[in-house]
Amino acid sequence: MKILDICDLSVTFSTPVGDVFAVNNTSFSLNENETLALVGETGCGKSVIANSIIRLLPQNAKVTGSILFKGIDLLKVSESELEKIRQQEISIIFQNPSLSLNPLYTVGSQIIEPLIIHKKMSKQNSIDKAIQLLKTMGFSNPSKAYGMYPYQLSGGMNQRILLSIAMTLNPSIIIADEPTKGLDNELVRDIIDEFNTVKRVNNSSIILITHDLSVARELSDRIAIMYSGEIIEIGETKKFFKKPLHPYSQALLNSLPERGFIAPNGTSPSMINVPRGCKFHPRCPYKKQECSKKIPLFYSYDDRSVRCYLFQ
Ligand SMILES: Nc1ncnc2c1ncn2[C@@H]1O[C@H](COP(=O)(O)OP(=O)(O)O)[C@@H](O)[C@H]1O
Ligand SMILES: [Mg+2]
Structure with a gap:
C-alpha cells in the first residue's frame, strides 16, 4: 500500500544568476512500513525533495507536481491542515541536530x-x-x-x-536527512541500530536520505539513486547492490573503499545551465548519440526502473 505518492515533482529556485533546476520531474512512492533510501552526491536535490514534502521551502522556490499523502495533495492543503500533518503524521529530522x-x-x-x-x-x-x-x-x-x-x-x-x-x-512517515553525516564509524553503527529499533517498534515508513551507500544498504528496502535533480534508478536494495544498472550507479558503487575508490570521471553538471538529454552523458563511458539529444524515459529491467537507453 502506498502511503506517499510523489508525481512529477519539479522545484526551481529563481536566483540573481538564473533559475536553479534543483529537482526535475521526479516521481516515486513510499509504501507502508517501507524504508526507502534516497541516495546521491551533495547538491543533487535530496534535501529539496524532503523539504518539498512538508512544504518548507524558501519563497524563491517554484514547486510543481503533486505529493499525495493518504490521498491528500500536500502541495495543495491549507497551511493549518499541513501544520497538523507535520506535527502528527510526517516527522522530519533535519540534517544538523544541533x-x-x-x-x-x-x-x-x-x-x-x-x-x-x-x-x-x-x-x-x-x-x-x-x-x-x-x-x-x-x-x-x-x-x-x-x-x-x-x-x-x-x-x-x-x-x-x-x-x-x-x-x-x-508518525506514519519519518524523513531523516543525512542522519549519519559527519559522525565517526562507531556512531554511524549506533545510528543504524537506532533506526533498526525504530523500524521494529514503530512501523513507520521511512525516507532515509544519505550520501552513504553502506547506510542505505543496511537500512533500506528500496533505493532511489539521484543525479543532478533526477532519480535515475529505483528498485530493491538487494538487487541494486548485486547489480547496479545505471552507469552512474555503477560509478557510485565503484567509488566505495571496498571497491577501490574509483571515482567517476568529471563533476556533476551545473543546475543552471543543464546539459540536454541524459544529465550524466558527458561523464558516461557508454554514451551513444541519442543520450545527448533526448532525456531517456524510465525503462523496466529486473523489476526495477532505470533511466538509461542501455535498457531500452
Ligand atoms: N534556497 C535556494 N536557492 C537556490 N538554490 C538552492 C536553494 N536551496 C537549494 N538550492 C540548490 O538546489 C540544489 C539541491 O540542493 P539540496 O537538495 O540541498 O542538495 P542535497 O542533495 O545535497 O541535499 C543545489 O544545487 C542547491 O544549491
Ligand atoms: Mg542535503
Whole structure:
C-alpha cells in the first residue's frame, strides 16, 4: 500500500544568476512500513525533495507536481491542515541536530512537549514515556539523559534524541536527512541500530536520505539513486547492490573503499545551465548519440526502473 505518492515533482529556485533546476520531474512512492533510501552526491536535490514534502521551502522556490499523502495533495492543503500533518503524521529530522534542538531546554522537555500538546498526556505520563523512549534509543542512563542539555551530549547522541522526538507521536512517515553525516564509524553503527529499533517498534515508513551507500544498504528496502535533480534508478536494495544498472550507479558503487575508490570521471553538471538529454552523458563511458539529444524515459529491467537507453 502506498502511503506517499510523489508525481512529477519539479522545484526551481529563481536566483540573481538564473533559475536553479534543483529537482526535475521526479516521481516515486513510499509504501507502508517501507524504508526507502534516497541516495546521491551533495547538491543533487535530496534535501529539496524532503523539504518539498512538508512544504518548507524558501519563497524563491517554484514547486510543481503533486505529493499525495493518504490521498491528500500536500502541495495543495491549507497551511493549518499541513501544520497538523507535520506535527502528527510526517516527522522530519533535519540534517544538523544541533540546529534542530533548542539549546535552552533539556532534551527531555523537548521530547515530552509534543506528547503533552498533541497527545494530551499528563506531565508524569509523558516523562515516563520519554524515559522509556530514551531507553529504547540506547541511553544506558535514560533518567540522567532526560535532564541534559543538547550541548552536554555528543552529535550522535543528539541525533538519537531527534529520532526519539520523531518517534514520540508514532508518525506514519519519518524523513531523516543525512542522519549519519559527519559522525565517526562507531556512531554511524549506533545510528543504524537506532533506526533498526525504530523500524521494529514503530512501523513507520521511512525516507532515509544519505550520501552513504553502506547506510542505505543496511537500512533500506528500496533505493532511489539521484543525479543532478533526477532519480535515475529505483528498485530493491538487494538487487541494486548485486547489480547496479545505471552507469552512474555503477560509478557510485565503484567509488566505495571496498571497491577501490574509483571515482567517476568529471563533476556533476551545473543546475543552471543543464546539459540536454541524459544529465550524466558527458561523464558516461557508454554514451551513444541519442543520450545527448533526448532525456531517456524510465525503462523496466529486473523489476526495477532505470533511466538509461542501455535498457531500452
Ligand atoms: N534556497 C535556494 N536557492 C537556490 N538554490 C538552492 C536553494 N536551496 C537549494 N538550492 C540548490 O538546489 C540544489 C539541491 O540542493 P539540496 O537538495 O540541498 O542538495 P542535497 O542533495 O545535497 O541535499 C543545489 O544545487 C542547491 O544549491
Ligand atoms: Mg542535503
